[in-house]
Amino acid sequence: MQYLVSVIFDRPGLATPDEEAAIDVFNDRLVAEGHWVFAGGLGEPSTATVIDNRGEEAMFTDGPFLESKEYLAGFWIIEAADLDVALKLAAEGSKACNRKVEVRPFL
Amino acid sequence: MNRVDVREAITHAHYEEWARVVASLTRRFGDLDIAEEAAAEAFATAVQRWPADGVPPNPGAWLTTTANRKAIDRIRRENKRDDKQKEAQLLYDDDPREPLDAIDDERLRLIFTCCHPALAMQTRVALTLRMVGGLTVAEIARAFLVQETAMGQRITRAKTKIKAARIPYRVPSAEDLPARVSGVLAVLFLIFNEGYLATGPDTDPVRHDLTAEAIRLTRLIHALMPDDGEVAGLLALMLLTEARRTARLSASGELVALGEQDRGTWDAALIAEGHRLVRERLAAGVAPGRYQILAAISAVHTSARQMRDTDWSQVVALYDQLVRLDPSPIIALNRAIAVAELDGPEVALAAVDRLEHRLAGYHAYHVTRADLLRRLGCSQKARAAYDKAIELTGNTAETAYLTRRRDQLG
Numbered sequence: 037m038q039y040l041v042s043v044i045f046d047r048p049g050l051a052t053p054d055e056e057a058a059i060d061v062f063n064d065r066l067v068a069e070g071h072w073v074f075a076g077g078l079g080e081p082s083t084a085t086v087i088d089n090r091g092e093e094a095m096f097t098d099g100p101f102l103e104s105k106e107y108l109a110g111f112w113i114i115e116a117a118d119l120d121v122a123l124k125l126a127a128e129g130s131k132a133c134n135r136k137v138e139v140r141p142f143l
Numbered sequence: 144m145n146r147v148d149v150r151e152a153i154t155h156a157h158y159e160e161w162a163r164v165v166a167s168l169t170r171r172f173g174d175l176d177i178a179e180e181a182a183a184e185a186f187a188t189a190v191q192r193w194p195a196d197g198v199p200p201n202p203g204a205w206l207t208t209t210a211n212r213k214a215i216d217r218i219r220r221e222n223k224r225d226d227k228q229k230e231a232q233l234l235y236d237d238d239p240r241e242p243l244d245a246i247d248d249e250r251l252r253l254i255f256t257c258c259h260p261a262l263a264m265q266t267r268v269a270l271t272l273r274m275v276g277g278l279t280v281a282e283i284a285r286a287f288l289v290q291e292t293a294m295g296q297r298i299t300r301a302k303t304k305i306k307a308a309r310i311p312y313r314v315p316s317a318e319d320l321p322a323r324v325s326g327v328l329a330v331l332f333l334i335f336n337e338g339y340l341a342t343g344p345d346t347d348p349v350r351h352d353l354t355a356e357a358i359r360l361t362r363l364i365h366a367l368m369p370d371d372g373e374v375a376g377l378l379a380l381m382l383l384t385e386a387r388r389t390a391r392l393s394a395s396g397e398l399v400a401l402g403e404q405d406r407g408t409w410d411a412a413l414i415a416e417g418h419r420l421v422r423e424r425l426a427a428g429v430a431p432g433r434y435q436i437l438a439a440i441s442a443v444h445t446s447a448r449q450m451r452d453t454d455w456s457q458v459v460a461l462y463d464q465l466v467r468l469d470p471s472p473i474i475a476l477n478r479a480i481a482v483a484e485l486d487g488p489e490v491a492l493a494a495v496d497r498l499e500h501r502l503a504g505y506h507a508y509h510v511t512r513a514d515l516l517r518r519l520g521c522s523q524k525a526r527a528a529y530d531k532a533i534e535l536t537g538n539t540a541e542t543a544y545l546t547r548r549r550d551q552l553g
Contacts, residue, residue, distance in 0.1 A: 037309050118311040119261055120319075141308040 045109040062132035077110035156202040161277030166249035185210035348540030376435030379420035383441035386413035398544040402450040506535035
């Protein structure tokens, strides 16, 4: 079972060196214990482009699809047997990156 | 067997067997929704068949077998679904290493799933009452004054989340157990308190159905986890509170304060049972948690034949112990009420006033201030505090009591 762990943040700025180091330790553990699928940090929302190609031609719009104070700063995709395992890992991830996270199951 | 006996047998079977049937089907089919529906159908079948066929010798086994058959029927009907989707909907229990001392019972798994921390508190309450308590959606909706459709949706959403996010169906590991048990107890205490001090202008001030259901569920958990001190503590607290239920309400529907209650009407059997649980916990010699301390405070109150016989220094000492565990302003407020009896209302009022910035929106803060100010002869300030308390309380009996107290001020 895979879960998306979204990192939610409400201020500009990237992870500090201390946070980066803690995230590395956490990632190593995910790999060692077989939970790692993928992870990444994202550029600020202002760097986003929205694309809509449902019509005749593709439309490109500058900026995020949703303007909000809180934004997606990065994510993990983890492998976990059930939600209890996923919540525990997510709690450690939140501590490591020093930000709020949200857990959602993949279908 | 006559109709009344059959009806009683069905009621009794529902009371005793509902959670067991739902739990065993959830384990077998890995799906709360299927388990709930099949259990409900099995009981409906009993209502149809038992009057004609007679009550089976082992009602629990009959209900489980019937429910199993209903569940299999439903799964066959839905066979068209592709396997992958079905697999995603299963609740897993894939931890093969059960610790040796694992307290295990199907119903316990059910309780921990319904009270999972990933569910909102109100959802946990609703799910527990439905799956473990066997209340209908309509009954739960009425209990919490919401529309039946809204309550049904809340329960359906919870079942969907349990399946999709794979909330496990198992008793938590020893490491997680204390935190998870305290989550379960919070749900039960909330059900009890809603019954004990019901809110809403059109509801009875004391909802015995809810207090009784909370006690029944807590008894069940106590039977399943007899060594857990906090479970025993919460059960004792509920029993000692329930023992005073009838004395708490006057004939005219007004709340009666502890000091004015007719102690002869307290339920002696419930008090004896509560005291026995408290004594057992004291004898266990393990540092008590908050429910055990609250139960001990309740035991001190219920040991006094008259209000003036109350061992207030003991009550204050227990509150001191509680404050160290839980430095919440509500505990500090209750401590101040005991301090008023020990050191006088002036000392207590000073302590209460220090809580203003945190409790200004809490009705009991104003109730306490009003009473202390009244005792100190500050009528005008007391009146303002009663006004504020009346504005904030949602309980009809309390409104009646506070209004009379305010109008008696000189």
